[in-house]
Amino acid sequence: MDPIPPIRPEDGPQAPLPVGSTDLEQAILSKLDDDKAQDIVLIDLRGKSPMSDAMIVASGRSHRHVGALADHLQRLFKELGLGKIKVEGLPHCDWVLLDAGDVIVHLFRPEVRAFYNIEKIWSVDSGHRGAARAS
Template identity: 85%
Template structure:
């Protein structure tokens, strides 16, 4: 698996198709990616941290269109994680919803407003290639 694997472009998956899931994704990763896709999160990226960091196995980064969208994504993910037996996950950034972090143990999820995401560009910290920003149709 590539260290940074785009799930779909900002325009979303092609109409009538679900976003492709990465090969080897765990049940938790699949549930998170599915929830984000269902809630129309943008620019979803999965970053494999195995062997790079002891803090988690996977990082998922996604964007919401507005403060309200980021907050709703975070709320829905909290419910999904609870349904998967994780109970109460650690959440940071909910009051402002510019950047919300959900720590589910093996999986860390970062939700951003687009301008905040491009400012911090955390994907670049984990890989030289920020290929998710390139239009896949080009």
């Protein structure tokens, strides 16, 4: 992926960056990839929801893997100066939600992710599911 060029004041007004272009989004995606998260999906929420600009959904292989992914992201957010972020679901690690303001991260065990199917809410075709059946 090409690096994002810096925005200079003389360039005039800028269009919003494409999803996946912010430093925070890139840092989260990189950390999840480094930690072997599975089926990582980035969803652009700009114009769809006032709660956040982007949502990242990923799966861990087990309770322990989901917990480790969440822990590593919390450390990343602290390193980036985001302080204490909102976290839900850590005791069970079936579904952990991390709210970093501009980006919300959902971490699932695969069977829990398939059950809730939150990508469908935002009309995203996820690579970890087969093609939809014709009705």
